[in-house]
Amino acid sequence: MTSSDSSYGRRNPSSRSRRNTPDRIPYSPSSAYSEASSVRSRSSVADAARSIAGAFVACFTPPETKSSRSFVDSEEFKAHSVKSDASGAGSERRRSSNRGIYANPNNSTHEREPASENFTIEEIYKATRNFSPSFKIGQGGFGTVYKGRLADGTIVAIKRAKKSVYDKHLGVEFQSEIRTLAQVEHLNLVKFYGFLEHEDERIVLVEYVPNGTLRAHLDCQHGNILDLAARLDIAIDVAHAITYLHMYTDHPIIHRDIKSSNILLTENLRAKVADFGFARLAADSDSGATHVSTQVKGTAGYLDPEYLRTYQLTEKSDVYSFGVLLVELVTGRRPIEAKRELKERITTKWAMKKFADGDALSTLDPRLERSAGNNLAIEKLLELALQCLAPRRQSRPSMRRCAEILWGIRKDYRELSGTDFRSFSTRSQRSTTTREE
Numbered sequence: 001m002t003s004s005d006s007s008y009g010r011r012n013p014s015s016r017s018r019r020n021t022p023d024r025i026p027y028s029p030s031s032a033y034s035e036a037s038s039v040r041s042r043s044s045v046a047d048a049a050r051s052i053a054g055a056f057v058a059c060f061t062p063p064e065t066k067s068s069r070s071f072v073d074s075e076e077f078k079a080h081s082v083k084s085d086a087s088g089a090g091s092e093r094r095r096s097s098n099r100g101i102y103a104n105p106n107n108s109t110h111e112r113e114p115a116s117e118n119f120t121i122e123e124i125y126k127a128t129r130n131f132s133p134s135f136k137i138g139q140g141g142f143g144t145v146y147k148g149r150l151a152d153g154t155i156v157a158i159k160r161a162k163k164s165v166y167d168k169h170l171g172v173e174f175q176s177e178i179r180t181l182a183q184v185e186h187l188n189l190v191k192f193y194g195f196l197e198h199e200d201e202r203i204v205l206v207e208y209v210p211n212g213t214l215r216a217h218l219d220c221q222h223g224n225i226l227d228l229a230a231r232l233d234i235a236i237d238v239a240h241a242i243t244y245l246h247m248y249t250d251h252p253i254i255h256r257d258i259k260s261s262n263i264l265l266t267e268n269l270r271a272k273v274a275d276f277g278f279a280r281l282a283a284d285s286d287s288g289a290t291h292v293s294t295q296v297k298g299t300a301g302y303l304d305p306e307y308l309r310t311y312q313l314t315e316k317s318d319v320y321s322f323g324v325l326l327v328e329l330v331t332g333r334r335p336i337e338a339k340r341e342l343k344e345r346i347t348t349k350w351a352m353k354k355f356a357d358g359d360a361l362s363t364l365d366p367r368l369e370r371s372a373g374n375n376l377a378i379e380k381l382l383e384l385a386l387q388c389l390a391p392r393r394q395s396r397p398s399m400r401r402c403a404e405i406l407w408g409i410r411k412d413y414r415e416l417s418g419t420d421f422r423s424f425s426t427r428s429q430r431s432t433t434t435r436e437e
């Protein structure tokens with residue numbers, strides 16, 4: 001999501017399901033991967049942890065930079081802020097000579113369905129005051145991100161493609177994938193509103209999510225420490241979102257770039273998975289076929305080793321990245337901590353080794369308190385992470401299973417935390433509607 005992450009490539013429709021010459025240098029692992037052991041018993045969990053601990057890629061992620069937020073956080077925007085979990089109001093129809101792409105989600109929970117609207121370039125100019133730098137909220141591999149308010153008051157994130165990106169990747173096939181993605185709708189996914197082509201401009205409109213990225217929160221950039229209860233809720237939100245993608249009609253969608261900087265948070269700390277820049281429809285699930293791509297895409301530190309080895313993409317690559325995310329949530333560390341001593345540099349490797357040695361507690365984010373609830377939860381979270389990080393994709397659980405396991409972890413956590421856990425009751429008011437309970 002941020003420019004700090006070393007993302008490899010962008011959507012490349014031309015390489016879909018075919019062996020082509022890569023248009024960018026593929027990511028190549030520097031070490032071999034060992035077999036996953038069974039992770040069902042405690043002792044075999046430890047074996048698997050050791051196995052995984054010895055099998056990680058040496059790679060590097062540069063530090064994150066902060067986006068300009070000065071003007072866009074001003075009262076002008078706050079006054080019209082879109083509700084976090086439902087997008088705006090109004091139903092003004094637009095007409096345009098531009099080629100906007102729309103979807104028509106049948107089951108929309110939005111009062112307004114911006115993806116079914118046609119956006120004009122004039123409207124985008126107006127919303128961003130001609131792409132004024134003061135409206136800029138971020139910069140990524142795709143281009144520059146602006147915050148804007150549409151004429152009906154809807155606040156949106158407006159992603160303006162860099163020319164180098166759209167020259168290569170925004171072809172006809174991209175547009176057909178965009179149409180599919182526009183129909184994807186889930187509380188924990190950043191809603192895609194539309195895509196607009198106008199002369200040299202390629203613009204993507206998505207739901208604006210106001211509270212920054214999970215990574216920024218883990219780095220305490222917002223001042224508050226995310227307690228473990230919040231982290232558990234976030235893990236469950238993300239698991240729900242990915243489960244939804246993987247179970248999407250008869251063509252599952254593989255996200256391909258699950259990472260903490262692609263998780264955006266609402267004001268009440270609900271997580272929304274962003275950035276379908278790499279997403280693609282999975283192969284026909286009936287045939288069991290998988291995509292074979294010529295170019296590995298994803299972010300260093302999150303990449304499935306089996307995908308790196310075979311170039312075969314399945315839903316289990318997202319599961320692997322989710323395992324890395326779980327370790328991030330427990331430790332607060334980035335997947336790659338380049339400044340640490342060698343044995344701690346690859347966070348998953350370090351954490352899994354600690355877990356295997358029966359020392360899971362030492363991996364707990366030092367900003368979190370050690371309590372019975374926390375101690376139990378991190379042990380179980382690392383156990384789940386271990387399963388997700390299995391070198392062989394067959395040994396990894398499905399995302400749906402991950403969500404179920406997380407529900408259990410949260411239930412035990414709540415019971416153990418009992419009355420000490422007052423802060424939870426406030427936050428939980430916002431999270432009861434779509435949960436498993």
Ligand SMILES: Nc1ncnc2c1ncn2[C@@H]1O[C@H](COP(=O)(O)OP(=O)(O)OP(=O)(O)O)[C@@H](O)[C@H]1O
Nearest residue numbers: 001002007137138139140141142145157207208209
């Ligand atoms: N929907 C959104 N709501 C609010 N802020 C957003 C939104 N999308 C992006 N941002 C902000 O813009 C920054 C850059 O996002 P962007 O999606 O462009 O990155 P990216 O192109 O995916 O980067 P990369 O390719 O490196 O993953 C984010 O870190 C975030 O701060």
